[in-house]
Amino acid sequence: MLFVPQQVVVQKNSPRGVHFRRAGPRQRVYFEPEDVKACIVTCGGLCPGLNTVIRELVCGLSHMYNVNDVFGIQNGYKGFYSSNYLPMTPKSVNDIHKRGGTVLGSSRGGHDTHKIVDNIQDRGINQVYIIGGDGTQKGAYEIFKEIRRRGLKVAVAGIPKTIDNDIAVIDKSFGFDTAVEEAQRAIDAAHVEASSAENGIGLVKLMGRYSGFIAMYATLASRDVDCCLIPESPFYLEGEGGLFEYIERRLKENNHMVIVVAEGAGQDLIAKSIPVADQLDASGNKLLLDVGLWLTHKIKDHCKSKKMEMTIKYIDPTYMIRAIPSNASDNVYCTLLAHSAIHGAMAGYSFTVGMVNGRHAYIPFHRVTSTRNKVKITDRMWARLLSSTNQPSFLSKEDIMEAREAERLANRLPVPASSSEHTKKHSASVLSNGEK
Numbered sequence: 001m002l003f004v005p006q007q008v009v010v011q012k013n014s015p016r017g018v019h020f021r022r023a024g025p026r027q028r029v030y031f032e033p034e035d036v037k038a039c040i041v042t043c044g045g046l047c048p049g050l051n052t053v054i055r056e057l058v059c060g061l062s063h064m065y066n067v068n069d070v071f072g073i074q075n076g077y078k079g080f081y082s083s084n085y086l087p088m089t090p091k092s093v094n095d096i097h098k099r100g101g102t103v104l105g106s107s108r109g110g111h112d113t114h115k116i117v118d119n120i121q122d123r124g125i126n127q128v129y130i131i132g133g134d135g136t137q138k139g140a141y142e143i144f145k146e147i148r149r150r151g152l153k154v155a156v157a158g159i160p161k162t163i164d165n166d167i168a169v170i171d172k173s174f175g176f177d178t179a180v181e182e183a184q185r186a187i188d189a190a191h192v193e194a195s196s197a198e199n200g201i202g203l204v205k206l207m208g209r210y211s212g213f214i215a216m217y218a219t220l221a222s223r224d225v226d227c228c229l230i231p232e233s234p235f236y237l238e239g240e241g242g243l244f245e246y247i248e249r250r251l252k253e254n255n256h257m258v259i260v261v262a263e264g265a266g267q268d269l270i271a272k273s274i275p276v277a278d279q280l281d282a283s284g285n286k287l288l289l290d291v292g293l294w295l296t297h298k299i300k301d302h303c304k305s306k307k308m309e310m311t312i313k314y315i316d317p318t319y320m321i322r323a324i325p326s327n328a329s330d331n332v333y334c335t336l337l338a339h340s341a342i343h344g345a346m347a348g349y350s351f352t353v354g355m356v357n358g359r360h361a362y363i364p365f366h367r368v369t370s371t372r373n374k375v376k377i378t379d380r381m382w383a384r385l386l387s388s389t390n391q392p393s394f395l396s397k398e399d400i401m402e403a404r405e406a407e408r409l410a411n412r413l414p415v416p417a418s419s420s421e422h423t424k425k426h427s428a429s430v431l432s433n434g435e436k
């Protein structure tokens with residue numbers, strides 16, 4: 001059996017670390033094709049590529065294993081117990097990958113483990129393909145545990161979906177590249193508007209509730225962005241090293257600037273200036289305050305107080321970056337994920353499938369549900385972004401050391417040999433040059 005290591009970059013004395021089974025066809029198949037009754041469900045927010053995964057699951061089961069009893073569950077988890085199951089054939093899904101969204105429908109909330117497993121049991125389903133984000137994978141884990149408790153011979157295959165890229169362990173989710181590409185159109189528009197005005201500012205808000213990956217990659221891809229704000233990196237407005245000081249400098253130097261802000265950034269700052277009670281969506285996710293609108297007003301007020309003429313254009317493409325079909329490379333990724341999921345389920349495994357360090361692997365549910373993938377602001381990628389935009393880091397040396405220590409503890413890494421006060425100072429300054 002082949003294994004894929006979770007960490008490929010390690011310290012010399014690091015422990016052996018976690019390994020996952022490599023995905024792919026198995027010599028011994030657990031299910032007889034004629035006995036398989038499979039179902040597919042999509043949950044949570046939309047993501048480019050959902051229909052491609054559905055299509056490839058239906059076609060792959062039929063073409064690779066001759067499995068033809070496949071059903072679609074409508075509108076997310078609640079569809080297990082509240083709607084009819086839709087029979088799906090290669091013919092009925094033939095063209096769906098060209099459309100955005102999900103032909104099955106999706107929803108938040110409605111996860112009732114017992115009702116779901118009752119229905120799986122009653123209808124004789126023995127393969128459950130669950131496509132969804134971090135919340136969905138937690139739900140899949142609950143379903144798996146209940147199936148195991150009841151001793152049912154049912155394979156549960158989670159296929160991670162998230163344009164926020166917030167699912168732990170995997171390299172990236174399908175649809176992420178498509179979303180980053182689409183975000184370029186909003187950034188381009190912001191740049192055109194900003195550069196065609198005197199002291200023009202273009203402000204673009206992108207999705208990213210807890211993780212700023214879309215904002216970070218869209219910024220790195222664009223080259224027109226002067227400042228990228230993400231939830232992982234707290235920022236401040238006033239005073240030395242603050243956002244306003246940077247805006248003034250950039251406008252003086254260049255007459256215009258573009259700011260990209262992830263929707264989850266600066267939530268604590270907004271809450272301080274507009275105190276409102278926390279609101280949750282049906283899945284229990286916190287509903288966010290509009291950082292883009294808030295920032296627009298704050299920047300306008302600041303410039304007015306400084307008697308600076310300026311124009312600001314706020315662009316909020318929200319759903320436009322996720323409600324589109326997937327691009328070519330995401331389509332390939334979706335196909336490979338679906339195939340890997342089918343091979344694993346046919347072998348009788350239950351898992352979340354994903355690409356780990358460039359290889360497809362079967363990952364135990366708890367590994368992807370116990371933490372969330374976030375931009376590490378002490379890591380190389382964020383340092384590269386800071387070098388590329390030349391924006392302030394909004395961080396003190398102490399903040400950096402604190403974030404590193406938290407990361408070390410979270411990953412149970414040994415204390416680096418170089419943790420003397422002198423080296424600490426040195427490593428912090430090296431970090432600001434873009435290297436860890």
Ligand SMILES: Nc1ncnc2c1ncn2[C@@H]1O[C@H](COP(=O)(O)OP(=O)(O)O)[C@@H](O)[C@H]1O
Pocket residue numbers: 043044045076077078107108109110111132133134135136137138139140142161162282283285
């Ligand atoms: N901790 C949890 N346990 C069981 N089900 C969950 C959990 N969190 C979310 N879910 C269910 O997963 C589905 C999708 O979750 P949501 O957070 O909306 O989207 P995503 O899966 O994309 O993160 C919803 O139906 C929700 O009820």
Ligand SMILES: O=P(O)(O)OC[C@H]1O[C@](O)(COP(=O)(O)O)[C@@H](O)[C@@H]1O
Pocket residue numbers: 043044045046133134161162163164207208209263281322
């Ligand atoms: O309005 P909706 O459908 O709740 O979606 C908004 C949220 O969906 C997201 O794309 C993430 O969705 P998921 O949790 O489903 O991956 C966030 O970026 C955004 O906050």
Ligand SMILES: [Mg+2]
Pocket residue numbers: 044133134135
């Ligand atoms: Mg989520």
